[in-house]
Amino acid sequence: AQSVTQLGSHVSVSEGALVLLRCNYSSSVPPYLFWYVQYPNQGLQLLLKYTSAATLVKGINGFEAEFKKSETSFHLTKPSAHMSDAAEYFCAVSASNTGNQFYFGTGTSLTVIP
Amino acid sequence: DAMVIQNPRYQVTQFGKPVTLSCSQTLNHNVMYWYQQKSSQAPKLLFHYYDKDFNNEADTPDNFQSRRPNTSFCFLDIRSPGLGDAAMYLCATSPANRVYEQYFGPGTRLTVT
Numbered sequence: 766a767q768s769v770t771q772l773g774s775h776v777s778v779s780e781g782a783l784v785l786l787r788c789n790y791s792s793s794v795p796p797y798l799f800w801y802v803q804y805p806n807q808g809l810q811l812l813l814k815y816t817s818a819a820t821l822v823k824g825i826n827g828f829e830a831e832f833k834k835s836e837t838s839f840h841l842t843k844p845s846a847h848m849s850d851a852a853e854y855f856c857a858v859s860a861s862n863t864g865n866q867f868y869f870g871t872g873t874s875l876t877v878i879p
Numbered sequence: 880d881a882m883v884i885q886n887p888r889y890q891v892t893q894f895g896k897p898v899t900l901s902c903s904q905t906l907n908h909n910v911m912y913w914y915q916q917k918s919s920q921a922p923k924l925l926f927h928y929y930d931k932d933f934n935n936e937a938d939t940p941d942n943f944q945s946r947r948p949n950t951s952f953c954f955l956d957i958r959s960p961g962l963g964d965a966a967m968y969l970c971a972t973s974p975a976n977r978v979y980e981q982y983f984g985p986g987t988r989l990t991v992t
Contacts, residue, residue, distance in 0.1 A: 797979040797980075799980075799981075801983070806888075806967075806986070806988060807985055807986065808883075808885075808969055808983040808984050808985040808986040809922070809969065809971075809983040810983070811980075811982070811983075814980065816979065816980075855921060855922075859979045860979075866924065867924065867981055869921035869922055870921060871920065871921050872919070872920075872921055
């Protein structure tokens with residue numbers, strides 16, 4: 766079975782500072798990994814995805830994530846935080862051996878301090 | 880633009896009064912999903928359709944039903960909403976050749992009074 770752990774339910778960064786949101790996964794087969802962003806009272810918007818191609822994945826809004834198999838991690842980063850990045854971020858994993866069902870982490874709420 | 884549409888965005892219903900939430904898609908995807916997301920929690924899968932094949936999660940309450948009359952539309956019916964059913968309901972779709980990807984609608988916020 767697959768699972769995802771997001772370390773830190775709340776992260777605060779200053780505007781212009783590095784954003785690092787952590788995600789570790791567990792999967793018995795090669796996983797597909799995703800980061801979604803959710804603004805208040807809105808649905809989930811796909812930021813980026815890893816589907817077994819390049820391990821460094823670039824997404825929208827300047828975000829990127831690196832798949833590290835040895836560390837079972839897929840941390841999300843952005844070099845310089847913007848006020849508009851304040852939102853809830855979810856990491857998710859799916860895999861072929863479980864019918865590609867999505868398993869979401871519990872989410873990380875990002876606050877950007879002016 | 881191809882997209883997943885949910886109506887209404889906000890729905891208020893009374894305790895015990897049946898309610899239906901709607902999802903439509905212009906992506907022509909084979910798979911459609913319904914998730915329940917309670918405040919400050921991750922989305923929880925309720926069920927999904929692969930074409931007309933219905934797949935219910937084991938812990939989805941019987942109070943929740945779904946219909947998919949055609950490829951484009953999928954409905955979530957809550958037969959007797961309780962206060963605990965107040966949540967954001969998210970619809971998502973996947974293409975048959977990339978079922979590991981999901982595309983989400985904006986969600987419907989359900990309030991039960």
